[in-house]
Structure formats: structure tokens, C-alpha cells
Amino acid sequence: MASVDQIQRSASETDKASSANDITSNSSSASASTPPEKSTALNDLIYPADSYTQGDHVYWGDLPLGRRLAWTGKQSNEEAARELAHVGRMFKRDPLSPISAYFSNYVVTGMGLFVEGYVLFSVGNLTPLFKAVWPECWKNHQVCSPGWTAAVDYLEIVGIIVGQILVGIQGDWVGRKFGMVQDALIMTLGSIMLTAMWGTTLQGWVICYALSLFIYGIGVGGEYPMTSTRAMEAAANGGAGDRLHRGRRVALAFLMQGWGQLANQVVLILALLVTHNTLDAPFNKVSTQWTFRIQFAVIILPTLYLAYLRYYKLRYNDTLSQAKKRLNTSGYDIKSLKLASSHYWHRMVGTAFVWFANDVAFYGAKIFSGVFIATINGGTATLGETWLWNLVNIGVSLIGYYMGALFIDHKMYGRKWMQANGLIAIFICYIISGAVYPQLTQPGMGVHWFQAIYFLSSFFTQFGPNTTSFLLAAEVYPASIRATAHGVSAATGKLGALLAAVAFNYISNRDKFYLTAPFAVAAWILTLICVPDVTGLDLREQERYWAKVMEGKASEYHGVAVCPRHLSLWERVVLKRHRAYDPEEDAKDKKRELQALYESADGEEVDKAPLSDEEKAFLRNDLGGFFATEAKLNKPLQGGGEAHESKLADLEKRLS
Structure with a gap:
């Protein structure tokens, strides 16, 4: 039986991929002269389409106000349309399934x-x-x-x-x-x-x-x-x-x-x-x-x-x-x-x-x-x-x-x-x-x-x-x-x-x-x-930040948890925690963390991980290949990454 979690995530590979592409297809680029970068599975992990513009990889909270309004409005409308379409398909298969999904997930x-x-x-x-x-x-x-x-x-x-x-x-x-x-x-x-x-x-x-x-x-x-x-x-x-x-x-x-x-x-x-x-x-x-x-x-x-x-x-x-x-x-x-x-x-x-x-x-x-x-x-x-x-x-x-x-x-x-x-x-x-x-x-x-x-x-x-x-x-x-x-x-x-x-x-x-x-x-x-505004912030980013705080190295965290958009006025004006925010350095940090994860999760540890056989193979082969050579790192996967879209979403969840 379909669940509301399916509504929230991906109804199908086609829905997810088209939604991710359509969200930013009409948004203006921060640097119009820079050609859009080809999508790769690694970029999909580091720059998810629901949080970053495609091509220039700008976090939504960093966009100028006008562009942010247009980008978030388009994303919100298309996500709502995707969910309604999926509910419609559920209703056609079984008229009671949307109600059942609502009860099982929320009630x-x-x-x-x-x-x-x-x-x-x-x-x-x-x-x-x-x-x-x-x-x-x-x-x-x-x-x-x-x-x-x-x-x-x-x-x-x-x-x-x-x-x-x-x-x-x-x-x-x-x-x-x-x-x-x-x-x-x-x-x-x-x-x-x-x-x-x-x-x-x-x-x-x-x-x-x-x-x-x-x-x-x-x-x-x-x-x-x-x-x-x-x-x-x-x-x-x-x-x-x-x-x-x-x-x-x-x-x-x-x-x-x-x-x-x-x-x-x-x-x-x-x-x-x-x-x-x-x-x-x-x-x-x-x-x-x-x-x-x-x-x-x-x-x-x-x-x-x-x-x-x-x-x-x-x-x-x-x-x-x-x-x-x-x-x-x-x-x-x-x-x-x-x-x-x-x-x-x-x-x-x-x-x-x-x-x-x-x-x-x-x-x-x-x-x-x-x-x-x-x-x-x-x-x-x-x-x-x-x-x-x-x-x-x-x-x-x-x-x-x-x-x-x-x-x-x-x-x-x-x-x-x-x-x-x-x-x-x-x-x-x-x-x-x-x-x-x-x-x-x-x-x-x-x-x-x-x-x-x-x-x-x-x-x-x-x-x-x-x-x-x-x-x-x-x-x-x-x-x-x-x-x-x-x-x-x-x-x-x-x-x-x-x-x-x-x-x-x-x-x-x-x-x-x-x-x-x-x-x-x-x-x-x-x-x-x-009170900080954490709307749209990945909770795992807060955990990454907190791990650095516990080590006494808060200044070494450069991710979106310290983006000015997600900090309170006190944290920005008095504590100035946004000064550590650096998207480019954070991307490098994430890349190193993924590489360390791949290297530590080799062999028997991969077999023990709570992943499906398909995901284990993806972790061993495809993700490992990204770190083999820069050429393969930038090589798009089957059809620009769309073939792995639903696997990536679930893998992103499990790799945390």
C-alpha cells in the first residue's frame, strides 16, 4: 500500500527527476556566462535540487530576494502539483488508499x-x-x-x-x-x-x-x-x-x-x-x-x-x-x-x-x-x-x-x-x-x-x-x-x-x-x-555542525546550518556565527566526508550496513568510482543521473 512518505518523497523516478529539473529550469543564473554543469550522482548528493539551483549550485537561502521569491514559489507550486498528481494516481488504484495513508502516517x-x-x-x-x-x-x-x-x-x-x-x-x-x-x-x-x-x-x-x-x-x-x-x-x-x-x-x-x-x-x-x-x-x-x-x-x-x-x-x-x-x-x-x-x-x-x-x-x-x-x-x-x-x-x-x-x-x-x-x-x-x-x-x-x-x-x-x-x-x-x-x-x-x-x-x-x-x-x-528560522534546513546539517561544536571546532564547519538564513538575529548580530559560512569549503568538506565514508564502509562493513543489495552495489561501485579519477567524477550517469534518482534519495537517507 502506498504511504504518505511516498507522496512526500518520490512517486516515481520520472516525477522526481522532472520535479528536480523543472524547479530551476526558468530561474535566472547567478552567473549567466557560466554554462550549466552536467548533473552527476555526486552533485545530486551534495547539491540536492530541492535546496540548490541547478547549474551554479547556489543555496536557496543565499539567493537575492527577487530570485529567491521566484525560485521558492516555483518549487512550492511544482512540489504541490507532484503530490496532488501522486494522490490522484493512488485514488485511481484504490479510492481509499489516500485516506489510509493519511491515517497510517499522521493519525x-x-x-x-x-x-x-x-x-x-x-x-x-x-x-x-x-x-x-x-x-x-x-x-x-x-x-x-x-x-x-x-x-x-x-x-x-x-x-x-x-x-x-x-x-x-x-x-x-x-x-x-x-x-x-x-x-x-x-x-x-x-x-x-x-x-x-x-x-x-x-x-x-x-x-x-x-x-x-x-x-x-x-x-x-x-x-x-x-x-x-x-x-x-x-x-x-x-x-x-x-x-x-x-x-x-x-x-x-x-x-x-x-x-x-x-x-x-x-x-x-x-x-x-x-x-x-x-x-x-x-x-x-x-x-x-x-x-x-x-x-x-x-x-x-x-x-x-x-x-x-x-x-x-x-x-x-x-x-x-x-x-x-x-x-x-x-x-x-x-x-x-x-x-x-x-x-x-x-x-x-x-x-x-x-x-x-x-x-x-x-x-x-x-x-x-x-x-x-x-x-x-x-x-x-x-x-x-x-x-x-x-x-x-x-x-x-x-x-x-x-x-x-x-x-x-x-x-x-x-x-x-x-x-x-x-x-x-x-x-x-x-x-x-x-x-x-x-x-x-x-x-x-x-x-x-x-x-x-x-x-x-x-x-x-x-x-x-x-x-x-x-x-x-x-x-x-x-x-x-x-x-x-x-x-x-x-x-x-x-x-x-x-x-x-x-x-x-x-x-x-x-x-x-x-x-x-x-x-x-x-x-x-x-x-x-x-528563534532561528530552520525552514528547509536539513536536520543532518545541524548534526554536522553540532559534532564540530562538541570537538571545539565550530569555526571549521562551513555548511548551511550557519547560513544567515537559518540563524537567529542574536546569532548573526551578537555571536556572528554566520562568518564561518563558506559554501565552497563546505562542498569540499562533504566530498571528503563521502570519500571517507566510502573507504570506511568497504568489504564486510558494507555487507553489514542497513542497505539493500542494489544500494550496496551502488556504494561499492558507482560511488567508489567517483573517487577513482576526476574524469569519472564528472562523468554523468545514465541519462544525466535520472536513472539513479530514486536510489539516490534513499541512499542519501541511509548514508547519514
């Missing part, structure tokens, strides 16, 4: 975020129902301690923070598979506890509820670094598939969180209709018990099945083990963590604080949703109205998720500008809401404007920092500490959620907007200064 990868989104956001959905049925506990606090009812939210967030840091470290220490299977099992246990929670008193039940959410939260927290790194590294050695679609792969896995929220809201509505016959009050205790227990129980088997899939079915890239082998590290890479703390501290400030600020806005909006819905309903809202409007808001958010996946890999927009533009849009929405709050909450046109602004903020949260922070927190760090760095950034973000949960209890509705807006603009500034 399964993001299923952990689906189940955590389902449970995590159910807490906010259930609270209004609990307040209506047990006001003496949840509203008036006559029989329940207000500290324990508040702890339902706090302990959930604390559990998430623990999981993000703990499992992030485990993911880099023991491995991605261990962390992912462990997360699924912990969430299964938590789901069972939430379904069966009980107490001899209401206070005891609330305590059991809070502790169950803490356990579940540990699994939820681990999902963040594990899903991000696994989704990203699944294509990390995939050559063009990595460079062109890495962000989309992560974003489509991450948006499963939104589908989880939608599924939970639908299940809650259906469960209450079945047990209570209506969404209107008064609610009885029996139907409420059935409603919340059913919606927790529904997710138990899918979560347990997720553990099965992760242990027995999913394939895991060996990016981590390769990185440790290059760095001569066994166990946890403490050396890289210490060095990254000084070498990349500014990136950590960017990824962590942006996530913090985003969660102040994101979770603040969730907390504020009841007030918003009551406002647009004339000052009051029933539980049914609240849940139905929440469905609409989730739908708007899902549009933002998918728009983010669509644009996140475009070289002229990408992650950094999506994050920056999303943050400034959120700032504008919130500062307007705070400034004219009395007018926006008036019946009539004011409420309609308030509704539009609120939905716009939800859209730009997903078509912006909520999606990009999930990707960048792993993408801008080396593989051996990637999960740890992501976990630390995500845990910092949850402190923002905790701030919103606490602060929003003590300030007015209008001041909630004034509190959130400055965080958004501060995160926007830090994005521009501290």
Missing part, C-alpha cells in the same frame, strides 16, 4: 495527542456540569475544600510538567520507543482511574479526581517531547522528504490534539442526551455520573491499543543512536546538555518563553470561554449552549491547525514567521478586546464583533505559536538532547498555563485581556531575536 503518529487532548480538555467541559449538580462542593464549597477543587486544575498541570521533563530525559537516555510506550500505558492507567474514581464523601471524590488527573498528566506531559521528536525524526534521514515536509509531518500529528478536543465535546453531548434526554437543567446525579464516567471510559481501549501499536507496529528511526555514535556517547548525553546550555541558551529562551506566553493566552482563552459564551448569549448561557459554542470554537481552531500544516514548510513563510505573525495577531485581538470591552459586551453589533475577535484569536493561536512552538522546541536542538530540550520548553509553557489558571481567579474579565496581551508581544519580540 497514528499523533494518536497520543488525540487521547490526551480528549481527556485534558474534558476537565474544563465537566466543571460547569459538576457545579450545576453538586453546588455545595464545586460552587459554594460547603462540603468540599476550595483548595482541593482548585487542585483539580493545578495537579493536572503539575503532572504534565513532571511528565514533560521526566519523559523528555528518558527519551534521550533510554530511547524514543520506551518513552512512547510508557506514555500510553500511564495514560491508560489514568483513564481507568478517572473512570472508576470514587469517594465515601464528595471531598474524597474530589481528592481522588485530582490525584487521578495528576497520574494521567504525567503521561500527557511525556507525549509532547515524544510525539514531536518521533514525528520529526521519522523523516529526519529522508533527504528531500525531511527538508520539504518535516514541519508538516509534525503539525499534522500535533493537530490530533484538536480532534481529541472535538471528539470529547461530541461524546459529552451524546452521553448527556442519552442519559438525561436533554442538554437543559436541572441535571440529576445519576445521569451526571453516567455521563462523565462514559466519556472517560470511551478512551481506555484506544489508549491501550496505542501502547500496542507503539510497541509492536511502529517503526522508529535510529537518529538518536546515530547521533550518540557520532559523538562517542553511551547513555545520557550530559556533555551535549551542558554545552547546549551555553551554546544555545538564547534558543532555549526563545522556545521556552514563547511557549510560556502562548499557554497564558491559550489556556486563558479556555478558562475565559464560559464568560465569552455567556456574553454572546445575552449574559447567561446554559450548559448545552456552552458546549455547542465550544464545538464551533474547536472547529475554528482546527481550521487554524490545518492552515498551519499547509504553510509551515513554505520557505518564504515557514515556522518563524508563522509564529511571529500569529503572536502579533493575538496581541492585536486581545488589546482591542481589553480597550473596548464595555462596547464589545453590549447586545447587538458589539457582541458580534466580540465573537469575531475571539474566534480570530483561536484561529491565530493554532495558525501560529501553538503549532510552531511544538515543532521548534525540538527542531532547533541536536538529536542527542532533543527530547530533553523539548520537554523543558514545554514544561516552561505549562507554567504559563498555571499562571493563567491562578491569576484569572483574581482579576476582572477585562483585565484578563490586558494581562495576556503583553505576553504575546514579548513573545513576538523574542521570536524575532532568539
Whole structure:
């Protein structure tokens, strides 16, 4: 069965070769007097067509603005046309195969975020129902301690923070598979506890509820670094598939969180209709018990099945083990963590604080949703109205998720500008809401404007920092500490959620907007200064650079990881790391590395390498021949290299 990976890479040798040639066929040359160089297999490895112009071999990030716009636009359009054509061929062979490919590549990868989104956001959905049925506990606090009812939210967030840091470290220490299977099992246990929670008193039940959410939260927290790194590294050695679609792969896995929220809201509505016959009050205790227990129980088997899939079915890239082998590290890479703390501290400030600020806005909006819905309903809202409007808001958010996946890999927009533009849009929405709050909450046109602004903020949260922070927190760090760095950034973000949960209890509705807006603009500034734009950058280049950093020879790396296009403003202006960038020297370095690889992978070592028989023969014979004589080095292979196009793409992946 065809997979989306095939869509991302090469549908056929003809598609790939024509796409590579057409991308630059009409682009102007940097040196018009220099005739185009004949394509060779070696040049295809050193100057891949998705990143370099053909003929003069100029990296896309080095092109003048006008030419860069034309080149990237043409490449993007032709890649989209190639993918759509391949989807069309899949549909003709089997109409369900594109859907099957989407599920196997993205839905399964993001299923952990689906189940955590389902449970995590159910807490906010259930609270209004609990307040209506047990006001003496949840509203008036006559029989329940207000500290324990508040702890339902706090302990959930604390559990998430623990999981993000703990499992992030485990993911880099023991491995991605261990962390992912462990997360699924912990969430299964938590789901069972939430379904069966009980107490001899209401206070005891609330305590059991809070502790169950803490356990579940540990699994939820681990999902963040594990899903991000696994989704990203699944294509990390995939050559063009990595460079062109890495962000989309992560974003489509991450948006499963939104589908989880939608599924939970639908299940809650259906469960209450079945047990209570209506969404209107008064609610009885029996139907409420059935409603919340059913919606927790529904997710138990899918979560347990997720553990099965992760242990027995999913394939895991060996990016981590390769990185440790290059760095001569066994166990946890403490050396890289210490060095990254000084070498990349500014990136950590960017990824962590942006996530913090985003969660102040994101979770603040969730907390504020009841007030918003009551406002647009004339000052009051029933539980049914609240849940139905929440469905609409989730739908708007899902549009933002998918728009983010669509644009996140475009070289002229990408992650950094999506994050920056999303943050400034959120700032504008919130500062307007705070400034004219009395007018926006008036019946009539004011409420309609308030509704539009609120939905716009939800859209730009997903078509912006909520999606990009999930990707960048792993993408801008080396593989051996990637999960740890992501976990630390995500845990910092949850402190923002905790701030919103606490602060929003003590300030007015209008001041909630004034509190959130400055965080958004501060995160926007830090994005521009501290966050690098790694759109289109091969992750292996970051590993090549990091290997030199670990050796204390960072200045000897001349590749695109230090191209000004892929460095933050701080790294360019203050640290001046772009000064080491030298494309010609880097090409020589790559050539020497390939020759060393060929010489070290001779004989028995080639036989042991994870390559097909055809690829082993290609490595021994064709690639070796390049280093035999300069004449053969520049001799094009069968039809200008097109006959080896698909093999080269896969070989490029495996040789890393």
C-alpha cells in the first residue's frame, strides 16, 4: 500500500527527476556566462535540487530576494502539483488508499495527542456540569475544600510538567520507543482511574479526581517531547522528504490534539442526551455520573491499543543512536546538555518563553470561554449552549491547525514567521478586546464583533505559536538532547498555563485581556531575536555542525546550518556565527566526508550496513568510482543521473 512518505518523497523516478529539473529550469543564473554543469550522482548528493539551483549550485537561502521569491514559489507550486498528481494516481488504484495513508502516517503518529487532548480538555467541559449538580462542593464549597477543587486544575498541570521533563530525559537516555510506550500505558492507567474514581464523601471524590488527573498528566506531559521528536525524526534521514515536509509531518500529528478536543465535546453531548434526554437543567446525579464516567471510559481501549501499536507496529528511526555514535556517547548525553546550555541558551529562551506566553493566552482563552459564551448569549448561557459554542470554537481552531500544516514548510513563510505573525495577531485581538470591552459586551453589533475577535484569536493561536512552538522546541536542538530540550520548553509553557489558571481567579474579565496581551508581544519580540528560522534546513546539517561544536571546532564547519538564513538575529548580530559560512569549503568538506565514508564502509562493513543489495552495489561501485579519477567524477550517469534518482534519495537517507 502506498504511504504518505511516498507522496512526500518520490512517486516515481520520472516525477522526481522532472520535479528536480523543472524547479530551476526558468530561474535566472547567478552567473549567466557560466554554462550549466552536467548533473552527476555526486552533485545530486551534495547539491540536492530541492535546496540548490541547478547549474551554479547556489543555496536557496543565499539567493537575492527577487530570485529567491521566484525560485521558492516555483518549487512550492511544482512540489504541490507532484503530490496532488501522486494522490490522484493512488485514488485511481484504490479510492481509499489516500485516506489510509493519511491515517497510517499522521493519525497514528499523533494518536497520543488525540487521547490526551480528549481527556485534558474534558476537565474544563465537566466543571460547569459538576457545579450545576453538586453546588455545595464545586460552587459554594460547603462540603468540599476550595483548595482541593482548585487542585483539580493545578495537579493536572503539575503532572504534565513532571511528565514533560521526566519523559523528555528518558527519551534521550533510554530511547524514543520506551518513552512512547510508557506514555500510553500511564495514560491508560489514568483513564481507568478517572473512570472508576470514587469517594465515601464528595471531598474524597474530589481528592481522588485530582490525584487521578495528576497520574494521567504525567503521561500527557511525556507525549509532547515524544510525539514531536518521533514525528520529526521519522523523516529526519529522508533527504528531500525531511527538508520539504518535516514541519508538516509534525503539525499534522500535533493537530490530533484538536480532534481529541472535538471528539470529547461530541461524546459529552451524546452521553448527556442519552442519559438525561436533554442538554437543559436541572441535571440529576445519576445521569451526571453516567455521563462523565462514559466519556472517560470511551478512551481506555484506544489508549491501550496505542501502547500496542507503539510497541509492536511502529517503526522508529535510529537518529538518536546515530547521533550518540557520532559523538562517542553511551547513555545520557550530559556533555551535549551542558554545552547546549551555553551554546544555545538564547534558543532555549526563545522556545521556552514563547511557549510560556502562548499557554497564558491559550489556556486563558479556555478558562475565559464560559464568560465569552455567556456574553454572546445575552449574559447567561446554559450548559448545552456552552458546549455547542465550544464545538464551533474547536472547529475554528482546527481550521487554524490545518492552515498551519499547509504553510509551515513554505520557505518564504515557514515556522518563524508563522509564529511571529500569529503572536502579533493575538496581541492585536486581545488589546482591542481589553480597550473596548464595555462596547464589545453590549447586545447587538458589539457582541458580534466580540465573537469575531475571539474566534480570530483561536484561529491565530493554532495558525501560529501553538503549532510552531511544538515543532521548534525540538527542531532547533541536536538529536542527542532533543527530547530533553523539548520537554523543558514545554514544561516552561505549562507554567504559563498555571499562571493563567491562578491569576484569572483574581482579576476582572477585562483585565484578563490586558494581562495576556503583553505576553504575546514579548513573545513576538523574542521570536524575532532568539528563534532561528530552520525552514528547509536539513536536520543532518545541524548534526554536522553540532559534532564540530562538541570537538571545539565550530569555526571549521562551513555548511548551511550557519547560513544567515537559518540563524537567529542574536546569532548573526551578537555571536556572528554566520562568518564561518563558506559554501565552497563546505562542498569540499562533504566530498571528503563521502570519500571517507566510502573507504570506511568497504568489504564486510558494507555487507553489514542497513542497505539493500542494489544500494550496496551502488556504494561499492558507482560511488567508489567517483573517487577513482576526476574524469569519472564528472562523468554523468545514465541519462544525466535520472536513472539513479530514486536510489539516490534513499541512499542519501541511509548514508547519514
